[in-house]
Amino acid sequence: FDYVPRLWKRKKGKWGHMIGTALALYVIGSMLYGAFYARQHPIYNYRTISFPNLPEDFAGYRIVQFSDLHLETLGSAANYLPRWINRINQLHPDLIVFTGDLVNRRGNELPPYMNVLSRLSAPDGVYSILGNHDYGDYFHWENPEGKEQTLRSLIVDEGKMGWTMLNNRSVFLHRGNDSIALIGVENWGLPPFPQYGKLDQAYSSLNDSVFKILLSHNPLHWKHEVIPHSNIDLTLSGHTHAMQLKLGWKGFEYSFAEPLYPEWSGLYTAPDKHQMLYVNEGIGCVFLPMRIGARPEITIITLKKES
DSSP: OTTGGGGTSSSOOSHHHHHHHHHHHHHHHHHHHHHHTGGGSOEEEEEEEEETTOOGGGTTOEEEEEOOOOGGGOGGGGGGHHHHHHHHHHTOOSEEEEOSOOSSSOGGGSGGGHHHHTTOOOTTOEEEOOOGGGGTTTSOOSSHHHHHHHHHHHHHHHHHTTEEEOSSEEEEEEETTEEEEEEEOOOBOSTTSOBOOOHHHHOSOTTSSSOEEEEOSSTHHIIIIIHHHOOOSEEEEOOOGGGGBEEEETTEEEETTTTTOSSOSEEEEOTTSSOEEEEOOOSSOSSSSOOBSOOOEEEEEEEEEOO
16 A cells, blocks of 8 residues: 555655554454453344234243354353353243254263253243254264264253253144244255255144244255245244354444355345244354354344234
8 A cells, every 4th residue: 555656656655554554453453352352242132023923822922042152162251151041041031942053063062061051941941953063063073973972962961951952843832822833943054064954844734824933043944945835933043153253333234144144143024024034143153263243142032913
């Protein structure tokens, strides 16, 4: 930049390296903030979502969603985990859901955190699904048996914590004389991500009149299978992390996740205006232990009966 003035005069300027220095300090400051503060302090997003077909007794029903802990990558942020868990309980949710990627590479990352995570409590329980990292696909195993064993251990350990894992299955939640279906699928993603999710196996009558909530880790599943093959009312996903880098301000935000995941953060509505998707930006990190403009997220969703 200093040499740009030479296009119209001989003497080079000094403003170029001054601007460059300022930009470098800004970038370094953002990285330090993202590494030492932002990733340790989640934001709590409150969302009220209206549905015309929501059963009357579920009006005001509160769901807390969190996602993508990636336990191996928490580092010093793990010291804050008990506070996050206590805060979730203090929100008094009717239901708590975790939408995948509890561990980063292997299931044996979970045991040191089981005591803390088992404190989560809600009247209708804590439900979880598997994310792409939970299968052990990113670790070099000496044999396939070791990989299978660590996945089984992860599932068993989540059960010991009091969590119910919905692996291509569903349950009914009841309020008064009304009920809704909570459906969970294993990870479904476009290659190279595995496609273990089986929506029709998880819930056989995908177009019935029951109000349905789906837990599916990868938001791409929504457009590729959920919308074309079902009338599922609300899908809850994670996976994107907003690439741990979000630019802009409230009302106009951009992430480099957008080219890969058109639905990368927040609430989306299908063209028919009936089906909705919420993408949680997750809590943990992958690759770089920092979050710039994309702080960890815990979502509080309140269901509303649309009049």
